[in-house]
Amino acid sequence: MKLQTLKISHFRNLTNLSISADPSFNFISGSNGAGKTSVLEAIYCLGTARSFRTTRNNLLIQNGFDKLNLFATFCDRLGKDHQVGLEKGNGSKRFRLDKSEVQRASEIARLFPLQTFTPDSHALLDTGPLARRRFLDWGLFHVEPDYLAVWQKYRKILSQRNAALRNNQSRQSITVWNEPLASVGEQISNFRQQYCDQISSHLDACLELFQLPYALNLEYRPGWSKNITLAQALENKIEFDLARAVTTSGPHRAELSLTIEKHPASSFLSRGESKAVAFSLQFCQMKLCALLSGEMPVVIWDDVDAEFDEVRRSAFLQLLADMDCQTFLTTTNFAGAVPNCVSSYKWFHVERGDLKEMV
Ligand SMILES: Nc1ncnc2c1ncn2[C@@H]1O[C@H](COP(=O)(O)OP(=O)(O)OP(=O)(O)O)[C@@H](O)[C@H]1O
Ligand SMILES: [Mg+2]
Structure with a gap:
């Protein structure tokens, strides 16, 4: 599975942003509290209808707003394109897959496998x-x-x-x-x-x-x-x-x-x-x-700098590169210095909830 585009509205501190993703590596940089983990959390929510950080779903809606919207396009292992959308208000939830309403999150999870690597x-x-x-x-x-x-x-x-x-x-x-x-x-x-x-x-x-x-x-x-x-x-x-x-x-x-x-x-x-x-x-x-x-899961790797030394971090990046899986990873100190094993990538920088693609 490869995520192609992602739109996030009123999710945590992210007001409105859209990403056109790289099929291989997507580095998301920014200082503490910028909104990096929130981008990953939004992807996770699209695949599972829940967060990997909290069970209190209302915390996901941006303060001062009454609903959040997430939307992504992705292609499955057969190369077939899909669209998935989630609209969440206080106590309400609407999940859509290819324009039809979906009752069970498992219907999406099966098409949208994610593997989440976090400091926890x-x-x-x-x-x-x-x-x-x-x-x-x-x-x-x-x-x-x-x-x-x-x-x-x-x-x-x-x-x-x-x-x-x-x-x-x-x-x-x-x-x-x-x-x-x-x-x-x-x-x-x-x-x-x-x-x-x-x-x-x-x-x-x-x-x-x-x-x-x-x-x-x-x-x-x-x-x-x-x-x-x-x-x-x-x-x-x-x-x-x-x-x-x-x-x-x-x-x-x-x-x-x-x-x-x-x-x-x-x-x-x-x-x-x-x-x-x-x-x-x-x-x-x-x-x-x-x-x-x-079906190759999409990888979400939050905080690549946490706990691993350089050898372990590089070893894991190498493993992911060899698997040809799509990876979204966050870091506080990415300055465009790409590890040797990464041949294709995009770099997004987040500042106070605003995301820009860096070139
Ligand atoms: N519902 C919400 N509405 C508005 N802002 C929120 C909401 N929930 C959390 N926030 C804020 O969103 C900001 C971004 O949080 P996030 O965890 O994504 O930051 P981060 O870039 O991953 O930081 P770190 O490097 O410390 O891990 C934080 O300042 C947090 O307080
Ligand atoms: Mg974080």
Whole structure:
């Protein structure tokens, strides 16, 4: 996927701006508070209907205005052109794709894959298992056409079983959900296990480029005890689940464990190393997306100067250049000095919400 043009109105501190993007690198420079991250956030919002910085969507509308508008043209892997638009007011949202109104953000997300690298990317290692399950789910959503439907089915059955547990219903009206939950849960688990194996097979080469001096071990833990089926786990844990009024076995409790010599990677690595691991995992995900679905995600890289030393920053730029993906990146100190690996680029400078293309 390549973004061709982007128009932003009344988004954060950006009043009205438009960009005609480079198919390769797009550097966005400016001082602190200029509006650089907001440009990336606007692209992210077009692909997902939400922000990567906040869950409070009303903060996205420029102060003093009652709605924001985003619009972009892009071409997909088959070279087909599309238009996507988002209009957001306080409590209202209209998403359009190729002039038709779209109800679910996932319809756009499938055509508009984005991979976001930010100073907070190390959270993939540092925070709870939910971030890592989301990582797996994002990847599978883009490479397995059936995954979303299977996942939604699982969520539905799980909430029915949990409701029965919460409402203290008869044992039979709880266990009636075991078989359907186990059958869909095992499917999710198989998808995720396969996906982890695929990520693992690409990971070492990437970590080597970041010069990580350790071997990282990836292990998918499915969310129930080893060597038994999910149906057996649900059966075995029924008393436990009744006491807690919630289902405690299944892929909603899965973990992607990341260890280095048996230590959790998050407590072993330096901040910059953690970020390199997170970037590597995300990069492998992009690679799989391109290999398996044919669609190369657009990269959003906020604050290239944060945490990485020159070697790591150049290594990652080189990886992106080799992948021929479109990249939007922000920096406070780009002065037109382009790294050697970048052959095609545009440079945009933002000042107090105003963006200019530099030549
Ligand atoms: N809803 C809003 N309306 C108007 N301005 C806003 C709104 N939300 C945030 N801002 C302001 O927009 C400005 C740009 O923020 P942004 O995070 O994009 O800056 P930045 O260029 O990425 O800065 P940094 O280099 O510090 O990361 C900030 O001054 C912020 O306070
Ligand atoms: Mg910023």
